[in-house]
Amino acid sequence: MSLPALYIKLKEALVKPGCPVCRITREAGIRYLEGLLYEMVNDPGTREMLEASWGVCQAHARELANFTQYSLGIAILNEALLDKAIKLVRQTLNIGLESCSPLIHNFLLRKRNPASAGTRMAAVLESTQPCPACRIEAETTGNVLHELNFQLAQRDPQITALYSKSSGLCWPHFRRALSLAEDPAGIRLLAQVQLEKMAALQSELKEFIRKHDYRYLGEPWGGEKDSWIRSLKMLSGWLLG
Numbered sequence: 001m002s003l004p005a006l007y008i009k010l011k012e013a014l015v016k017p018g019c020p021v022c023r024i025t026r027e028a029g030i031r032y033l034e035g036l037l038y039e040m041v042n043d044p045g046t047r048e049m050l051e052a053s054w055g056v057c058q059a060h061a062r063e064l065a066n067f068t069q070y071s072l073g074i075a076i077l078n079e080a081l082l083d084k085a086i087k088l089v090r091q092t093l094n095i096g097l098e099s100c101s102p103l104i105h106n107f108l109l110r111k112r113n114p115a116s117a118g119t120r121m122a123a124v125l126e127s128t129q130p131c132p133a134c135r136i137e138a139e140t141t142g143n144v145l146h147e148l149n150f151q152l153a154q155r156d157p158q159i160t161a162l163y164s165k166s167s168g169l170c171w172p173h174f175r176r177a178l179s180l181a182e183d184p185a186g187i188r189l190l191a192q193v194q195l196e197k198m199a200a201l202q203s204e205l206k207e208f209i210r211k212h213d214y215r216y217l218g219e220p221w222g223g224e225k226d227s228w229i230r231s232l233k234m235l236s237g238w239l240l241g
Ligand SMILES: [Zn+2]
Pocket: 019, 020, 021, 022, 023, 169, 170, 171, 172, 173, 237
């Protein structure tokens, strides 16, 4: 993503609810998965990469399940992955058991470590590449945080105003932003706004808790009604969904 495009994305995400970094990161992950689904059936390089990572991680497999229009592509990929898995398990089973002589096997049993051959087999079945969508998301997160820090350090009036009015960052992205920031004034601004947002959320949680007291049960719910969910997302860095 070019820098002007990132600047625009950041501005758009800052006016929406929740952590803007989570939002842009998740959107980038979904866009990447969509491109991957489109390419993988015809592109041997993409298929090779997905074989090295054993497809995608659990979180991105959940995302893939939403792409029902690409069910055939997913079936083709997973059939190939299962084919590779079956062949590898057969190979490693033979090699693993052969290399483990009865003498060694008995020794391992005495050592209460009979899984040693299995551990060796498991190592062969490990992925050699990380989930490609996670890799893209990590890159996007770094780029967005760099852009936010840069604009806050520059006192960009639009980003500064939008960030001040935004929901703030989630806790993991706030810590990451701090670790990447260098400009003291930018760090102060980043932290001051974040403190305001966290204090406001804490007040909402207190109100949520207060209204569960039997003495105030009749009071109508306000904006604090979903604060417990927002606090889960804020503290965990739960990508918006
Ligand atoms: Zn976040």
